[in-house]
Every structure is written in structure tokens, then in C-alpha cells.
Amino acid sequence: MxxxxxxxxxxxxxxxxxxxxxxxxxxxxxxxxxxxxxxxxxxxxxxxxxxxxxxxxxxxxxRGSGARKLEQTARAALDPAREYREAKRACEDTPTVRNQSRLAEAAAQLGRFDEAEQLYAQAAQGIHAEDPALLLGRANALLELGRPQEALDVIELIPGGETSDPLAPGAVLALARAHESLGHTAQADAAFAEAVQRVAGFEAFGRHAAFMARNGRKDEARAAVADMDKRLTKLSGHFRKEGKRWRDLAAKALSEA
Missing domain, CATH: 1.10.8 (Helicase, Ruva Protein; domain 3)
Known part of the structure; x- marks a missing residue:
């Protein structure tokens, strides 16, 4: 040949x-x-x-995201600061975007939202400036810090935020929270309703019910809490505990309304 x-x-x-x-x-x-x-x-x-x-x-x-989430939850229960320490060490050794994001998430889990917001902001630079996960992480940290207008500005940078393409489910929920905090009731209600349809788990249900309770829609809020109670009976273990957290948030808002 x-x-x-x-x-x-x-x-x-x-x-x-x-x-x-x-x-x-x-x-x-x-x-x-x-x-x-x-x-x-x-x-x-x-x-x-x-x-x-x-x-x-x-x-x-x-290894699916569900398996990783369960592993992280178990580790957090035994040693809440372990992931933060490991992430901080990794970030100090190799300050990559991935390690910054990991440290930001760990900081947020410990309630260190100032640190988380700064880390997400530092990571979302250059080719990562429009990274949806980094922008959403920063927006959620800003919401926890009581800075909803800044959070809304960040959400608008997420791909799809200014186009006809739909936002990612988590971003829709953050959008609803930002609008509620800014007093944009109609926009918040629409975004919460969309989040309920698209976000897995109970957080969207619980936050929407709490929103309705705070805005004079107690009957709808009670119905939503009752629906969550029924759904919770079908869950077990970690998933039921996580779901109850959001059900209780809604019930508290209802009792205070």
C-alpha cells in the first residue's frame, strides 16, 4: 500500500x-x-x-445531580463548615472560576452572603460574564442581603432575561422574589406562578403561598399550604424535611398576615 x-x-x-x-x-x-x-x-x-x-x-x-446533592446534605449535617473549609483551601491553592463558585456556594450555605456575593461577582468576569449559574448565585446572595434592585439588575444579565427566551427555573424564582421586595406585586405574582410550574421541589410553592398571604389572599394561601401538606405525606427522609421547611415558611406568613 x-x-x-x-x-x-x-x-x-x-x-x-x-x-x-x-x-x-x-x-x-x-x-x-x-x-x-x-x-x-x-x-x-x-x-x-x-x-x-x-x-x-x-x-x-x-453521578447525577441528585446523588451529589444528597452527599452534600449528609456532609453538611455532620460538619456544616467542612465544605466551606475545603472549598476555601482549594480556591486559595488554585483560584479558578470553578473553585470560586464552589466557595461562594459554601459561603451562602453558611449564611455568609456578603462573601458569597463578592465571590460570584469576581468569578463572573471575562468569558464567564454571562454564566447563568454565577449570575443566579450572585442574585440570590443579593436578595438575602436585602438588595433587591441590584439582584434584579443581575437577573436581567442572565441569558434569556431580556429576550423572548424563557429564563431558567431558578432565575424565575429569584425574579419573583426581587419583584416582591420592590413592591412590584403583579410582576411578582406572575413570576411566582411560573416558578411553581417550573421549579422542582417545594420552595416555589412555599414562597408563592407566603406571597399570597402577605398580599391579602389568605384563602389561596391556606389552600396552597393544604396542598403542600398532602404532597408531603408522599415524601420521606431528606426530601420531606426540605419540603416541610418551605411549607412552614408559608404557614408562618399566613399566621402573621
Whole structure:
């Protein structure tokens, strides 16, 4: 067989290897991984790409968000500050966007919303300036800090916020909270109603019921709490505890209305 034939036969493999490496390089950048992975992937292709896929991508694919959430919840119950300490150490060693985001989330879980807001703001720069997760994290921190107008300004930066495309479910809920805090009752009601339909879990239900109670719609709020009570009977363990938290928030607002 001629040299040209051998080269021609290998071209498809070279092309696939290049596409594979480029896709993994994009994953490194978008997820805020340490930049040394880019060198490993691009210089030692395709072996470097395979190492990254096995070490980083494959565990993400095989472990769903639900499993990660349960693991984080269990760890938080045993040692609430553990994730924060580990995230802070990782961020100090390698201040990537991913590590900043992780530390911001851990800070928010401990109620350190000032720190969380600053970290999210620092992370949402350059190519990450429109990252929905970073912007939403910052908006939620601003809401907890009682700065709803700033939160609303940040939400409007989230892709879809100023177009006909729908906002992500979590962003819709943040939007509803911001509008309520600013006294935009009609906009808040519409956003809460949409969040109830799109956000998984009980938070949207509970916050909407509390909103209705605070705005003179006690009968609707009572009906919403009763509906949550029925739904809670079908849950168990962590999910029931989390759901009851939002049901109790609504019930408290109803009793104070």
C-alpha cells in the first residue's frame, strides 16, 4: 500500500482525535477547571484527553445531580463548615472560576452572603460574564442581603432575561422574589406562578403561598399550604424535611398576615 494510502486512512482518526480534544478543552474552560488540563489534552492527544475524560468527565456523567446533592446534605449535617473549609483551601491553592463558585456556594450555605456575593461577582468576569449559574448565585446572595434592585439588575444579565427566551427555573424564582421586595406585586405574582410550574421541589410553592398571604389572599394561601401538606405525606427522609421547611415558611406568613 502507498504512503498516500496510509496517510489517507489515518486522516479520519486524526480528525476525530482533534475534535475530541477540542471538545474536552471547551469543557475545561466552561467548567473552570485548572488550566494545566488544557496542556495535557492538547499536547498529549489523544492520551491526555482520555485521561481527562476518565478522571473528570466520566464521574460527572455517572453521578447525577441528585446523588451529589444528597452527599452534600449528609456532609453538611455532620460538619456544616467542612465544605466551606475545603472549598476555601482549594480556591486559595488554585483560584479558578470553578473553585470560586464552589466557595461562594459554601459561603451562602453558611449564611455568609456578603462573601458569597463578592465571590460570584469576581468569578463572573471575562468569558464567564454571562454564566447563568454565577449570575443566579450572585442574585440570590443579593436578595438575602436585602438588595433587591441590584439582584434584579443581575437577573436581567442572565441569558434569556431580556429576550423572548424563557429564563431558567431558578432565575424565575429569584425574579419573583426581587419583584416582591420592590413592591412590584403583579410582576411578582406572575413570576411566582411560573416558578411553581417550573421549579422542582417545594420552595416555589412555599414562597408563592407566603406571597399570597402577605398580599391579602389568605384563602389561596391556606389552600396552597393544604396542598403542600398532602404532597408531603408522599415524601420521606431528606426530601420531606426540605419540603416541610418551605411549607412552614408559608404557614408562618399566613399566621402573621
Amino acid at each position: 502507498s504512503t498516500l494510502g496510509l496517510l489517507g486512512g489515518s486522516l479520519p482518526l486524526i480528525g476525530l482525535s482533534l475534535i475530541f480534544s477540542i471538545a474536552l478543552a471547551v469543557h475545561v474552560v466552561r467548567t473552570g477547571r485548572e488550566l494545566f488540563w488544557l496542556w495535557i489534552i492538547l499536547i498529549f492527544q489523544p492520551l491526555g484527553g482520555l485521561v481527562y475524560f476518565i478522571a473528570i468527565v466520566l464521574p460527572e456523567l455517572t
